[in-house]
Amino acid sequence: MTTLFDSYRLGDLTLPNRVVMAPMTRVRAAAGGLATPSMAAYYAQRSTAGLIVSEGVQPSLVGQSNPGTPGLYTDEQVVSWRPVTAAVHANGGRIFAQIMHGGRVSHPDTTGTRPVGPSAVAATGDVFTPSGPRPAPVPRALDTAEVPEHAQAYARAARRAVDAGFDGVELHGANGYLISQFLSSNANLRTDRYGGPVAHRIRFAVEAVSATVDAVGAARTGIRLSPGGTFWGVEERDVPELYTALLAELARLRVAYVHLEATAGEDLLRELRRAWPGTLVMNPVVPMGARQTG
Structure with a gap:
């Protein structure tokens, strides 16, 4: 019988x-979104895990959700991450960077710019700012022509992640952040090719993953999803159809893994397991309401 402690082949990696x-947000980055020595020590201490997925890392300034989080959109940030990945590898570990665009879950006090999202609909509850919790602002709805640029931001960050020594990346498509907002039926009220029917609502996720696969390869690309989750006030219609369609596209792209947060019932999770032919990472969740940040 296979056990939790048996080795596993993930893409080009052999996990022990x-x-x-x-991924867990730590808010230990320095000014400018730089990784720090304390982060190197933190991840190195945990390198006996088969795989580490880092805290959420913003792919652009406007994509920053919380103060104190690191980025992967400048050369200086890349350099700052290299001691972190080197420390993990020196201890025999493997680490993926989680690329996280907060979308509407952000605040001008954090980034100096208005958050963006699929539609001009604010998240539920407060968001974190340098001066403490503040009500989530109404984001600026992205124009149709702008959307592909934000999909490409994940790919650019993935290239920088590999340059910084990460073994791969996980796109954060869960927990009410930007990809999750596009999947949503109440955060995404668009009537163009990115909103409405299931095929349109999954388009941004597919474009972001496809661009990342083109940038760093399918074996280095995973994605996290939270089917039916209600983080930051998102709601999803047609959850089985939505995620079955998305998993079919991810299978076509041959990504390394899908990381499902167990936000749906067991029957749906089993259905999604049958729909996904590849590696599945499962993560249990204890609901904490709209303010759970994931």
Whole structure:
């Protein structure tokens, strides 16, 4: 019988066990979104996990959700991450960077710019700012022509992640952040090719993943999803159809893994497992309401 402690082949990596350290926001970055020595120590201490997935890393300034989080959109940030990945590798570990665009879950006090989203609909509750929690602002709705640029931001950050020494990347498509907002039926009220029917609502996710696969390869690309989750007030219609359609596109792209947060019932999770032919990472969740940040 296979156990949690048996090795596993993930893309080009051999994991010594099947324990994956899930991404957790730490807010330990320095000014300018730079990784720090304390982050190197933190991840190195956890390098016996089969795979580490880093805290969420913003792919652009407007994509920053919380103060104190690191980025992967400048050369200086790339340099700052190299001691972190080197420390993990020196301890025999493997680490993916989670690329996280907050979309509407952000604040001008954090980034100096108005957040963006699929539609001009604010997230539920407060967001974090340098001066404490503030009500989530109404984001600027992206024009149709702008949307592909934000999909490409994930790919650019992925290239920088590999340059910084990461073994791969996980796109954050869960928990009410930008990809999740496009999947949503109440955060995404668009009537163009990115909103409305299931095929349109999954388009941004597919474009972001496809661009990342083109940038760093399918074996270095994973994605996190939270089917039916209600983080930051998102709602999703037609959850089985939505995620079955998305998984079919991800299978076509042959991504390294899908990381599902167990935000749906067991029957749906089993259905999605049957729909996904590749590596599946499962993460249980304890609901905490709209303010859970994931």
